Amino acid sequence: MRLHWHRSDLRLVDNRGLAAAAGAEGADPAPGDGPALGLFVFDDAVLDHASPPRVAYMLDAVDSLRESYRDHGGDLLLRRGDPTSVLPAVADAHDATGVVWNRAYSGLGRERDDAVRAALDDAGVPVAAYHDALHHEPGSITTNAGEPYSVYSYFWKKWRDREKADPYPAPGTGALATPDDPGDLPTAADLGFDSPEADVPAAGHAAARERLDEFLAGDVYDYADRRDYPADRCTSRLSVHLRWGTIGVREVSAAIREAKADAPSEDARESVEEFRGELAWREFYHHVLNFNPEVVTENYKEYEEEIEWRDDPDEIAAWKAGETGYPIVDAGMRQLKQEAYMHNRVRMIVASFLTKDLCCDWRHGYAHFRERLVDHNTANDNGGWQWAASTGTDAQPYFRIFNPMTQGERYDPAAEYIKRYVPELEGVNADDIHSWHELGLSERNRLAPDYPHPIVDHGDRREEALAMFKRARGEDPEAD
Numbered sequence: 071m072r073l074h075w076h077r078s079d080l081r082l083v084d085n086r087g088l089a090a091a092a093g094a095e096g097a098d099p100a101p102g103d104g105p106a107l108g109l110f111v112f113d114d115a116v117l118d119h120a121s122p123p124r125v126a127y128m129l130d131a132v133d134s135l136r137e138s139y140r141d142h143g144g145d146l147l148l149r150r151g152d153p154t155s156v157l158p159a160v161a162d163a164h165d166a167t168g169v170v171w172n173r174a175y176s177g178l179g180r181e182r183d184d185a186v187r188a189a190l191d192d193a194g195v196p197v198a199a200y201h202d203a204l205h206h207e208p209g210s211i212t213t214n215a216g217e218p219y220s221v222y223s224y225f226w227k228k229w230r231d232r233e234k235a236d237p238y239p240a241p242g243t244g245a246l247a248t249p250d251d252p253g254d255l256p257t258a259a260d261l262g263f264d265s266p267e268a269d270v271p272a273a274g275h276a277a278a279r280e281r282l283d284e285f286l287a288g289d290v291y292d293y294a295d296r297r298d299y300p301a302d303r304c305t306s307r308l309s310v311h312l313r314w315g316t317i318g319v320r321e322v323s324a325a326i327r328e329a330k331a332d333a334p335s336e337d338a339r340e341s342v343e344e345f346r347g348e349l350a351w352r353e354f355y356h357h358v359l360n361f362n363p364e365v366v367t368e369n370y371k372e373y374e375e376e377i378e379w380r381d382d383p384d385e386i387a388a389w390k391a392g393e394t395g396y397p398i399v400d401a402g403m404r405q406l407k408q409e410a411y412m413h414n415r416v417r418m419i420v421a422s423f424l425t426k427d428l429c430c431d432w433r434h435g436y437a438h439f440r441e442r443l444v445d446h447n448t449a450n451d452n453g454g455w456q457w458a459a460s461t462g463t464d465a466q467p468y469f470r471i472f473n474p475m476t477q478g479e480r481y482d483p484a485a486e487y488i489k490r491y492v493p494e495l496e497g498v499n500a501d502d503i504h505s506w507h508e509l510g511l512s513e514r515n516r517l518a519p520d521y522p523h524p525i526v527d528h529g530d531r532r533e534e535a536l537a538m539f540k541r542a543r544g545e546d547p548e549a550d
C-alpha cells in the first residue's frame with residue numbers, strides 16, 4: 071500500500087501525488103505499490119497559525135474529501151499530531167511500501183517536509199514529493215541569467231507562453247484503500263477554535279468546480295472591465311479553493327482554455343487572458359516566497375535606513391474595526407469581518423491606507439489578514455502587503471499613495487459597495503459619501519450621526535508618509 075499525505079491538495083481530481091500513489095494511467099511513477107491510502111493530519115504546528123474561518127473551511131473540505139474517497143470505494147484516514155511521528159507510525163501500521171505528497175513552497179512547509187522525509191528515511195520507507203500546486207515550479211521560470219524574477223511583467227511573458235500540463239486523472243476503481251480505523255472528523259472546538267464570526271463559503275471540489283463553471287459561463291468575458299468594481303461581484307472567488315487545493319490548477323486552466331476558445335469576441339478573449347494574468351500573479355508570489363522565505367517577517371526591498379513606522383494602537387484598532395471615517399476603507403474592513411474575504415481593489419485600498427495614511431508597519435495588516443481571511447496564503451498575502459507598503463518585489467513606488475476618497479469615487483461611484491457594508495451611510499447620497507472628509511462636522515453629524523469622522527487628514531498623512539519613506543531612503547524629506 072502507498073500512502074498519500076494530503077495537505078493543501080484536498081481533492082481526488084487533478085492531484086498529481088495522489089494519481090501517482092494510485093497508479094493512475096499516465097501518472098508519475100511512485101515508490102512502493104498500490105492501492106493508495108489517503109491521509110490527512112491535523113498538525114498542531116499548522117493549527118498554531120490557523121484561525122476560525124480557515125479551520126471552518128478546512129474541516130468542511132476534509133469532510134468533502136472523505137465523501138469523495140467513500141464514493142470511490144476507499145476512505146480517508148484522519149489523524150492528529152506531529153507529522154514527523156504520525157507518518158512513520160501510519161506507514162508502519164499499514165505496511166506502507168511508499169509515501170507520497172505534493173510539495174510545499176513556504177519556508178515552514180519545506181522545513182516540515184524535510185523533517186518528515188528524514189523520519190521516514192529513518193524508518194526505511196521511500197518517499198516521493200511532486201510538484202503540483204502551481205503550473206510552473208519555482209526555479210523553472212527564470213531570467214536569462216537563471217535568476218528568479220523580481221518583476222512580474224517579465225515573469226508573466228514567460229509564464230503565459232509556457233505550455234500548461236493537462237489535469238491528472240482521478241484514481242480508478244479499486245485504486246483507493248479503506249483503512250480499518252479511519253478516525254473521526256474533529257469539530258472546530260476539538261481543535262481549539264471557535265466558530266467563525268464570518269460566513270465561510272462551501273468547501274470541497276464540487277463547490278469549487280461549480281464556482282469555476284459559473285464564472286466561466288459569463289463573468290470571465292468582461293472580467294477586464296468589471297474586476298475592479300467591488301459592488302459588481304464579478305471575480306471568480308476561487309482564491310479559497312486554490313489555497314486549499316480543492317481544485318487543481320491544471321483543471322482550472324483546461325476550463326479556461328475552453329472558455330477562451332468559446333469567447334464571443336476579441337475583447338472577451340483578451341478578458342480571459344487578463345484573468346490568466348491573475349493566476350500568474352499567484353504563481354509569481356509563490357516563486358518569490360520559495361526563494362525568499364524571510365519575506366514572511368522582513369521587507370523584501372532594502373531601504374538604507376529603518377522605516378520609522380508610526381504604529382499608533384488607536385488608529386490600528388479603528389482600521390481593524392472599519393471605523394476610520396473613510397467609507398471605502400471601512401466597507402472593506404467590514405466585508406473582511408463579515409465574509410472572511412475582501413475584494414482585491416479594496417484590499418489594495420485598505421492596505422495603502424494602513425501603511426501610508428496611518429504610516430503603520432505592513433506586518434500589523436498582514437497579521438490581521440492572516441487571522442481573518444479564509445483565503446489567506448502566505449505567498450499572496452505577504453506579496454499583496456509588501457506591494458502596497460512599497461517594501462516588496464515589484465512593489466508600488468513609495469510615492470504612489472492611493473487617495474481613499476477618489477478610489478471610492480472611481481471604483482464604487484454609486485457607493486453601492488460602501489452602503490452594503492456600512493449601514494450608517496444608507497441614507498447618504500454618493501457625492502456626500504465620496505467627499506465625507508470635506509464636509510463640516512455638523513453636516514456629517516446631520517447626515518450620518520453614527521458614522522465616524524475621518525480619524526486622520528489624508529493630505530497631511532500623505533506628506534508624512536512621503537517624508538517617512540524619504541528618510542528611509544537616506545534622502546532629505548524636505549527636498550522635492
Ligand SMILES: Cc1cc2nc3c(=O)[nH]c(=O)nc-3n(C[C@H](O)[C@H](O)[C@H](O)COP(=O)(O)OP(=O)(O)OC[C@H]3O[C@@H](n4cnc5c(N)ncnc54)[C@H](O)[C@@H]3O)c2cc1C
Pocket residue numbers: 297305306307308309310312313348349350351352353355412413414415417418421439443445446447448450451452453454455458
Ligand atoms: C493586501 C493584499 C492581501 C492579499 N491576500 C491574499 C491572500 O491571502 N490570498 C489570496 O489568494 N490572495 C490575496 N490577495 C490577492 C487578491 O486580492 C485575491 O487573490 C483576490 O481578491 C481573490 O478573489 P478572487 O478569487 O475572486 O480573485 P480573481 O480576481 O478571480 O483572481 C483569480 C485568482 O488569481 C489569484 N490572484 C488574483 N489577484 C491576485 C494578486 N493580486 N496576487 C496574487 N494572486 C492573485 C488568486 O488565486 C485568485 O483566486 C491579496 C491582495 C492584497 C492587495
